[in-house]
Amino acid sequence: MIEVKNINKSFADKQILHDVSINFKQGEINLLIGASGSGKSVLTKCIIGLHELDSGTVEYDGRDFTNMNFKGRKKIRKEIGMLFQGSALFDSLTVEENVKFPLEMYSNQSEEEILERVNFCLKRVNLENVNHLYPAELSGGMQKRVGIARAIALNPKYLFCDEPNSGLDPQTGIVIDNLIKEITKEYNMTTIVVTHDMNSVMETGDNISFIYKGRKWWEGNKYEILKTDNKELCEFVYASKIMQKFRSL
Amino acid sequence: MLSTFHHIGKYFLLLGKTFKKPDNFKITRKHIIYEMENLGIGSMGLIAIISVFMGAVVTLQTAANMNNPLLPGYLIGYATRESFILEMAPTVMSLILAGKIGSNIASEIGAMRVTEQIDALEIMGVNSASYLIFPKIVAALLFIPIIVIYSMFLGSLGGFLVAMFNEGMTIEDYVTGLRYDFKIFSIIYAMIKTLFFAFVITTIPSYHGYYTSGGALEIGKSSTKSVVYTSIVILIINYLLTQLLLL
Secondary structure, eight states: OEEEEEEEEEETTEEEEEEEEEEEOTTSEEEEEOOTTSSHHHHHHHHHTSSOOSEEEEEETTEESTTOOHHHHHHHHTTEEEEBTTBOOOTTSOHHHHHHHHHHHHOOOOHHHHHHHHHHHHHHTTOOSOTTOOGGGSOHHHHHHHHHHHHHTTOOSEEEEESTTTTSOHHHHHHHHHHHHHHHHHHTOEEEEEEOOHHHHHHHOSEEEEEETTEEEEEEOHHHHHHOOOHHHHHHHTOSHHHHHHHHO | OHHHHHHHHHHHHHHHHHTSOOSOHHHHHHHHHHHIIIIIGGGHHHHHHHHHHHHHHHHHHHHHTOOOTTSOTHHHHHHHHHHIIIIIIIIIHHHHHHHHHHHHHHHHHHHHHHTTHHHHHHHTTOOHHHHHHHHHHHHHHHHHHHHHHHHHHHHHHHHHHHHHHOTTOOHHHHHHHHHTTOOHHHHHHHHHHHHHHHHHHHHHHHHHHHTOOSSHHHHHHHHHHHHHHHHHHHHHHHHHHHHHHHO
16 A cells, blocks of 8 residues: 655645645555646656655555655665556667566576566566567557566566556557556556546546646545536546536436 | 856766666676677777878878978877877867767667656666666776777878878888887876766766756757767866876
8 A cells, every 4th residue: 555645746936736645555546637737747756756755755555655765765666666658668678678677687586587577477468479679669559568567577566657548549548457457456556547548547447536736636436436526527527528418418 | 157066066966876886786797898889889980080081181281391301200200199199099089989979878868868768767776877877987988998099009000001102201200200209108198088088978978868858859959968068078177187197
């Protein structure tokens, strides 16, 4: 479980996050939704420690990450896997080398064991025979799957996904969502997914937090979101005319 | 002015992060060898062409300005050697490498920053500065001195070719000049300068690349800035070291 308590974050004189507190549950997909510029990505980066907080704390299973020294943070970071919006695969490395990277860096396994684990992770995300291709030679969906394979290589306890299906067609997006859902259950991870894609919300939304202007505005699940009366959330969910029509039925 | 101090401070903080113990020595060693090939061997062709032609031109210009019959013929070879060992090979080649290697480093690291590859490293718990910059520094410190010695040799060869094909000069005079009053300290001086330049050629572009924000346009700007600042710093260090070591 990840507990975010009273986080505040500003850049220069602009406050981005206002007193945000959320509990992200283990074994579930925790969605952070909101419009562009609402502060979702900043919140995620604050949780991972890429941005320092102005105030508040982040706890990973009771371990205070915010006030930890470099060594302690490093230990927790080895338990984190992250899938980036643009996949963030290392261009100069092949698919195999990308997935191998965290294993070579931190595990004491032999070359054969590492290769076995790489092939297992790639197979888990339904990718085979792509080991020697470079990221530029893969489609967007395949890049995301390699990103997931790299993220789970070290058996992480926590998985962060930043807009996992942006730039993908709806069908491939659903494939990626389902993969994240399966992996979360399989490894009993605490998964946080940042998205503004409603397909994703409906497919995977166990525990949803709606961020609006840097504040946690609403919390619930995918069934509750359809019945909500929250004005700002309704404007976000039912942004298109078709969705508004659908709601009025 | 305040911004200059801000950048200098940030540069030294980045260096502090860079020189922390690497996360994995095996990977760092592999990286150093890769960088030596990428940054060093990849520059050999360009340096060869420039050195031979510059050596030839320096020899020709010296010859053209020494038409006094009282001046011995070997002075042409001597002047070529001295100018190449003391300035052309260490300083001019470093300026050229600042353009070639510097822009390469700044754009490579800058692209990694804007495509979140550096964030990916940080999230994995990897010290991104040490992982990305340290191998480049070590590779440059090991390989750029070799490039500079190679340039000294090829510059002298360029002069030799001029002596071979020009009527006003003899090969004997040129070779005598190359060997005349040779001091090993000149090479030591050139190597000391080269080590400083090699450090600057890798760290300043790394700094600009590492703190790139935005997109493709900013990567280009970082690359340009890194070449400009590296060149300026090389010239300043060159002046200071010359003052310190030769006078």
